[in-house]
Amino acid sequence: MSPGLKFLAGGAFVALAIGYLALRGAAESWQYYLSVDEARAEAASLEGRRVRVSGRVVRGSLEIGTDRRQAAFDLSGDVDTLHVTCHCIVPDNLREDIEVVVEGSLAEGALSGNKVITRCASKYEAEAAAGRELAAGSAG
Template identity: 55%
Template sequence: MSSGKKLAAAGLVVAGATFYMAYLGASASWQYYLTAEECLADAADLAGSRIRVSGRIATGTLVISPRRDQAEFALEAADRGLKVSCQGTLPDNLAEQIDVVVEGKLETPALVRGDKVLTRCASKYESRHKGETRAGSATVAQRRQETLR
């Protein structure tokens, strides 16, 4: 085999290994998070693995330790709740009936042991008045109508 063919074969092997490693790294992060319903439905396959799960904290389930370093709550799901137990720094706005993303390990089919909690505050990005945008009082559709006149 000539040196040119050996070099080409080595290049193909290196390129193949690089693409394979990139695929393995990317496949774990293709989906940012699962919903609570998806997590419960796939619990048998996900048991013991690290996951990110999104959901709304069910009313009457949030218990926060006095030092605010531990919390337990349930995420609302269609048929039953997904229990979550978190240790570590908790967001200041952690409360019932807000949307959260929990990162941790699915220990049992209905329990996530979280080490990171992120709150999602949609009201922060909504207008104070219905139909109003941050840019002004007219909605995009209203401005478009005015320009067509």
């Protein structure tokens, strides 16, 4: 076997081994990423499964526990809304009328979350959102 072929075979073996590990990692950690409307439409089939749902916090719906360990709010999509209860440390910048992503599981038409990701740490403005002055900037 020529040295070139040996290196090729070795490289292919390493790539396959690392690929296998990556697939195993993906199998352990993958989640459906859904909009509110998708989550509502598929709530029954996805019940009990870990999902991430993105939407906008409905004005007037946000309630945060005094110890900031739980929060409840409604997430709105294009046509539907989804009630969310979170049992986790609530991010400082969780507010009404902002985009959030909630990680958790669907049960009885609601989302029980244990992680809230807010989208305000850094931001490049959208021209489409003209008129809405944005208060934050990019981290680069």
